[in-house]
Amino acid sequence: MLRSIFEQFVQESPVSVMARGLMERVFAPERMDKLFETHAKVQHQQELLFSSQVDLMSLVVCGIQKSVHAAYKARATNLIVSTTALYKKLCGVELSVSQALVRETASDLRVLIEIMGGEQPNPLPGYRHKIVDGTCLAATDHRLDAIRLFAAKALPGKAIVVLDPLSKLVIDIILCQDGHANERSLFDNVLSGVQPNDVWTGDRNFCTAKFLWTIAQQKAFFVIRQxxxxxxxxxxxxxxxxxxxxxxxxxQCIEICYEGNRLKCRRVVLKLFVPTRDKEWEIAILTNLPLSHADAAKIAELYRNRWSLETLFQTVTENFNAEIQTLAYPKAALFSFSMALVTYNILATLKAALGSVHGIAKIDAGLSDFYLVDEIQGTYRGMMIAIPSQQWEIFRTYSLDQMGQLLQQLATGVNLKRFLKAIRSPKKKRQPLIVDHRHRHVSTARLLDIY
Structure with a gap:
């Protein structure tokens, strides 16, 4: 009977089955607990395992449960701790654990995407592309005694995110509990991840002499706005x-000096036909890529692709519950944000599977993240009632090759028309409103008869 029910979900909502299978594989309890034991320095597992926290938070950030407390009630029969104990655990999740969660899960997902052939075309063969940008988490509710009397918004933390544009996965994250910290104070942590043949793309905040010089010293390259x-x-x-x-x-060719060392690089200037939203008519980009491998037009294109990370932040904010206002403690807020990025990576892997079957360009141009997430959110809870969680444990044992084959098999049954973006016509210029102080209300029916 369960087999027939499972087949029905495969037929009606294959993307939900794909998402659930990936979540089971990525958030396997044994793996999550081992990750915690490896990277935690202060916290201990005790009665509430880290895998249970991940399970609860995955439901919240995906939007399947509306709050942490609602997720706790949904899993209450499987937990032996109180909600107070749960919140205390969440408030103490160490940054090293949250960072490792993103890095290690992304590593497997990137291999899975390569197996399926779902990567984007490489604009510079032989180089590894990395896009870096920072973001500040949204303000939380004033639930803590330390912030309750302040009218100002309380910022729970900051993060620097590294995106692999070929797989479209977040492959690294650097977290900071101080929401007002300058991003540049975290640059040493970013630079520790630079490897030879990397091409780092970032906005002008990352344009410091030390940052550029260190990248070049590691035999890597940069495409960063001046x-x-x-x-x-x-x-x-x-x-x-x-x-x-x-x-x-x-x-033009320029030279940068850092602590007596000189670095020669190229300065590419793009004088725009239309100004940016900040009313700037000129964009200057610095790079040390050799001219023989990347001309000025290619450099401008690489920098333009930096917006894919901005799009990622928008997708996470709009489609996932990444910034939970009730989690006021910085470590809890940063953990939930990290969980949201892992969930985004699962969505990116799902889209890569669809791209490997239906065409990467087709998926990128026409598929809507909103409709995909809405389908998964709408189906998930009913699917988990019809098919108990024990039946999904088989996905934990799948190798990456087996998982890739299964995802591609399921992808063939996806009706893409259900998830296409809604193309809107260009906005029309808005006419001035008619203001009549003698008539503050109007009748819709009468106006329709007139116009």
Whole structure:
């Protein structure tokens, strides 16, 4: 009977089955508990295992349960601790554990995407691309005594996220409990992850002499927007190199000095046809990539792809419950944000499976994250009632090859029309409103008869 019910879900909502199978594989309890034991320094497992915390938070960040307390009640029969004990555990999850959760799960998912052939085309073969950006977590409720009397919004933390644009996975995260900390205070942690042949892309906040010099010293490369405060020496004048669809291209050779060391690099300038949202008409990009491998147009394209990380933050914010207002303690807030990024990685892997079957470009251009997540959220709770959790444990034993084959098999049955983006027509210029102080209310029916 269970087999027939499972087959019905495979037929009607294969993306939900794909998502649940991936979650079972990624959040396998034995693996989560081992991760905790390896990276935790202060906390202990005791009665509430780390795998149980991950299970609860996965329901919350996915939007399947509306709050931590609702998730606790849904799992109450399987837990022997109180809600107070649960919240205390969440408030003490160490940053090293949250960071390891993102890194280690992303490592497996990236291999899985490679097995399925779901990676994006590499614009620079032979190089590994990494996009880096920082984000500040949204303010929480004033639930703690320390912040209750302050009218100002309380920020629970900050994170620097590293994205692999080929797999579209978040592969690393650096967390900080101080919501007002300068991102540059975390740069040493970012630089520790630089490897030879990396190409790091970032906005101008990452444009410091030390950051650029260290990347170059590691035999890696950068494509980073120039910051106005960076000192540099002109070695050649700007020369015109044609234009792109967004502006005219120029390039020159410059030199940057850091602690007596000199670094020569290229300065690519894009003079825009239309200003940015900050009313800027010019974008200057610094790079040490060799001209023979990447001309000015390619550098501009690589920097433009930096917006994929901004899109990721928007997707996580709009489709997942990443920033839970009731989790005011920094460690708990950062743990929930890390869980949301892992959940996003699961969604990215699901889309990669669809892309490997239906075409990567087709999935990127037309598929809506909103409709995918809505389908999974709407089906999940009913599916878990119809098919008990014990029946899903088989996915924990699957190798990555077996998991890739299963995902592609399920992907063939997905009706993509159900998840296509809604294409809107261009916005029309809004006409000035008619203000009549003598008539503050109008009748819709009468106006429809007139117009």
């Amino acid at each position: 910051h106005g405060s960076l000192g540099w020496t002109e070695l050649s004048t700007l020369r015109a190199l044609g234009q792109t669809d967004t502006g005219n291209l120029f390039e």
